[in-house]
Amino acid sequence: MRTRGIAMFQYRCAQCRTTSPAAHSRHELNAERNRHRDLFHGGHIPDGEQIIAPRRMSLLDLPGEQRIAAVVLTVVLVVAYMIRF
Numbered sequence: 001m002r003t004r005g006i007a008m009f010q011y012r013c014a015q016c017r018t019t020s021p022a023a024h025s026r027h028e029l030n031a032e033r034n035r036h037r038d039l040f041h042g043g044h045i046p047d048g049e050q051i052i053a054p055r056r057m058s059l060l061d062l063p064g065e066q067r068i069a070a071v072v073l074t075v076v077l078v079v080a081y082m083i084r085f
């Protein structure tokens with residue numbers, strides 16, 4: 001997940017079946033994870049806990065026409081670069 005260019009992470013506990021609110025930094029995420037471990041698991045590490053990181057966007061995530069436009073633009077730039085040299 002990404003909001004206004006800031007990477008956001010979430011902590012998920014599979015034992016409790018809960019997901020934390022988004023943390024705005026790794027430091028904030030670690031604090032949330034440690035708080036959860038202390039409050040609900042006596043400081044132990046619950047099995048199956050996860051860090052949900054923002055997914056990286058790829059060309060395949062674009063809608064079809066934007067994907068085609070990106071490929072065409074790339075080809076045009078490569079051809080223009082080759083013609084110049």
Ligand SMILES: [Zn+2]
Pocket residue numbers: 013014015016017036040041046
């Ligand atoms: Zn838990």
